[in-house]
Amino acid sequence: MWRQTSLLLLVLLLSANQCVNCQCVPGDTCKAPDCRCWDDPSIPGGLTAAETPQVVLISFEYTVNKGNVDLYTKLLKGVTNPNGCQATATFFVQEVNTDFSVVKTLYDEGHEIGMTSSDGIIPSDAAEWLATFQLMKTKITDVFVPEDQVVGSRAPELSVGGDDQFAAIEQVGLSYDSSCSSSEYAYRDNMLWPYTYDYIYRTPKCTIGRAPESAHKGKWQFLVANLRYNEQNCATLSACSPFIKSSQDAFDMLFESFSNHYEGSKSPFVLYIDPLWLSVDYQYEGTRQFVEFVRSGFGDTWFLTTQQSLAWIKEPVTSDKAIDFKSWGCS
Template identity: 40%
Template sequence: MKVFVYLAVLVGLVYGQCDPAANCSPPDCRCFNDNTTPGGLKPDEIPQMVVMTMDYSLNSEFAELYDQLFTVTNPNDCPTLGTFYLQDMNTDYDVVKAYYDRGFEIGVSSVDGTIPKDETGWVDMIRSVKTKITGAGINGDDVRGYRPPQLNFGGTEEFIGIGDNGLVYDAGCVTSEYDTANTFKWPYTYDFPDGAKCNGQSAPVDKEFKGKWELIIPDFRFSNDTKCEVPQGCTNVETKTDAFNILYDNFIAHYEGSRTPYVVIIDAAWMKTDFKREGTVEFMDYVRAGFPDTWVITAWQSLQWVQNPTPTANISSFAPWSC
């Protein structure tokens, strides 16, 4: 930690400090140290965003499971949506294209789950998977997001790969530091080399990446203050009620806090377990029925809101969330 702080101070002297009032303003920039809500809105004016994200392979077998989650609609009667971060291995790109055509976001993860060893590896891996995605008839400009394999945040080398391949944001920085209602962070950019220390990894503190966003992910908390990076990692989730509760309790922490985007990370292993899938379906139905100011959207749609904050009173006419 001392080394990380030293580097942060050193690069601050080289690049200058990020200042929301002077050199970093929306829609293309937001400081890591900006603890205000976007647009200065009060929490009860902010629509609660639930960002459902699915990792690893996507094929017809898994599609039958994921489809069970997205049967309800958002407050504007548009479909609920989510984001897939794809692993090339075992993925059927005809299925990927079908989800894209329905409005789901398609992002990049890895070729086979292996973590790159160097900068060239990150660049080549992201390019390889993005090429497969665009080869399926998906507009390359719509492929914006990245999540590293095994949630192993790659820092500077990863962001070089993101930049070289025309992506816009990372959604793989899990943090145990900013994981309570009082410390949740809004998405921020790396226009200045500053940011959270992701679990086990440092932020890209030695280089600036203008306009590149971080959709930071707090640890999930469960009973007896158990913490895990993803719901599947909490081994004490043993029933349908447990599966519902871990998702709902962390949702409420966001909802009753500053309304930062609530990012849920699941995969086929979670969905193939009957009670976990059933608890997740119940959670999706419950938050949409019981919380009229809650929207289930893609990661990119959540970043579009951060770039152009719109109060709940006007959100039904917010173009990026329309259908």
């Protein structure tokens, strides 16, 4: 009996030590700028919400070519940020049917180029994730997009590939992913800032696919908080499309989601838009109205790339100094 009790105490002590080693402690086991705990409630730099610029991250995925690029770019045409620079977006491109000369033009205009799988199909294992990301990095850099500017990924259908995907992210030299959608962390009082996978203890689960179960040092996740409209909960705009009947409906859904960020901790508003959403006239009109309204009515709000947002998270400045923040300047 004594021996069994001693063994049990030893197991408990070892478990406690392991838990200490796996816990993410801001400023202790996890230090800025290259590590951030998922449950850290503070704003980067210790800023208050009033001091923090609100960032909107519009992103597109899959095929980009001359036949559809105008559908994307007209959404931000003529829209400028508080520093006078053109509003920008992030394109997570695939190989199939993509015109990479158009991709280069988008990059030259200040947009960010990231990657999804080469064919828009979810890879089935680690080897497929690695092969598709290696191919995509080659395709993008072959048109003279600098390799050090290709740093982001998104899984097809927001279906996160867990450790298989993040092993590929590490091997290909990417910095972040923006695939993990969440219906849990999608409310004003619990919106999450982007976090790293240095520690994976109790990190958020993803609504689709699977989050990593092993640590991936310095690799960031830009969580996609679900949208809500009329008691519906949607990972993407198109998923809510059946409930949207007018441009006013589209505007209201977008503005409600924006307000949850703006009136909360000012965490980045990740907005994933696909061509099906924009191809419906009243949905495009409502989205454009949202962009114009936010930029005209909220002087501390910026439409940026994911990479620009990450640069601020690593080196935060107050909203009144953001106009001079180098990473947010014009290309």
